[in-house]
Amino acid sequence: MSAPPGAGIALTAETTLGAALAAIAARLAEAGIEEPRREARLLLAAAIDTDLAALIARESMPLGGRAGAVEAMLRRRLAREPLSRILGRREFHGLGFRLNAATLDPRPDTETLVDAVLAAIDAGGGRSAALSILDLGTGSGAILLALxxxxxxxxxxxxxxxxxxxxxxxxxxxxxxxxARARFMQGDLFEGLGAARFDILVSNPPYIETAVLAALDPEVRDHDPRLALDGGADGLAFYRRIAAGAGAHLRPGGLVALEIGRGQAMPVAAMLAAAGITDIATRRDLGGITRVVLGRVAMPAAGG
Incomplete structure (x- = not known):
């Protein structure tokens, strides 16, 4: 099978931006990376410190002294380091987030969690209320800050x-x-919260089965922190703990919304129900996979 056009082009100071874009996309395609043209544009724009519009307008400009930086970034991507890690940032729910080695790379699937919470808030009276939100395992803060x-x-x-x-x-x-509206605290789930109660509890906890970690794509296995991936032998260890503590840290009628992995909806819903959470529902992501389980703490009975 012949290599894609441009795969063998070396990036030098004389290589134009247009030729570099074609060569990068070809090398990414040859490596089996999805959306090679899109990734090539983002990688090249970052390496030469420009925006996408300027990149297109300057196709005939040579790389000059940036050739080495472009090649270095390309080699990192070809080694299956995620583009978001190379760039040090990720867009999530329309906002830009910086990442480091200790943060999970927030994926588009997790936007389903944010959307599910917003839909529940809209159904309950709108977004202007002075709500309090607890985000367990906040990582980059993407879920909390998007909300x-x-x-x-x-x-x-x-x-x-x-x-x-x-x-x-x-x-x-x-x-x-x-x-001014966000605080961050070191702790293991509910540890250190005392008697604090919130209106909303959200979490994207670790939910990968320990035995499956080694088989994950290298972009995930080698670059996301294991602490944010490993959900124990059955992938459900953190859900058990969250379900057990949710009622003590949510006000009556409070909302709990959890991201889940494929096939975890039924056991997580059962855990929440056993812990007294009611009105349990699920939401699917854009790929049709059930991605969120949510419910509410029961309200006190009238006259109770």
Whole structure:
């Protein structure tokens, strides 16, 4: 099988941006990377420190002294380092988030969790209420900060075990102008919360079975923190703990919304129901996979 056009082109100072774009896309395609043209544009724009519009307008401009930087970034991607890790940032729910080695790379599937929470809030009276949000395993802060961005009177607390992740989440909050409404705390799920109660609990906990970790795509296995992936022998260890503590940390009528993996909807829903969570529902992601389980803490009986 012949190589894609441009696969053998070496990137030199004389290579034009247009030729470099074609060569990068060809080498990415040859390596089996999806959407090679899109990734080539993003990689090249980042390497030469320009935006996509300028990249297109300057196709005849040579790489010059940036050739080495472009080649270095391309080699990292060909080694299956995710583009988001190379760029150090990821767009999530229309917002830009910086990443570091301690943060999970937020995927588009997780936007389903944010959308499910927003739909529940809209159904319950709108987005102007002064809600309090708890995000367990906050990582980069993507879920919490996306919600705060769209809920102007809400405040939130993000909890994570990794201090490096918390530092990154705080930086993202500041960059997005949300630092005044977001706090971050080191802890193991509910550890250190005392008697604090919230209106909303969200989490994208580790849910990969331990035995499956080695078979994950290298972009995930080698670059996402194991702490954010390993859900124990059956992938459900963190859901058990969250279900057990949700009622003590949510106000009556409070909402719990959890991202889940493929095939985990029924056992997670059963855990929540056994813990007294009612009105349990699920939401599918754009790929048709059930991605979110959510429910509410029961309200006290009238006169109770």
């Amino acid at each position: 705060l961005h769209l809920l102007p009177a809400a405040r939130g607390l993000g909890v994570d075990l990794a201090p490096e992740a918390l530092a990154m989440a705080a930086e993202n909050a500041a960059a997005l102008g949300l630092a």
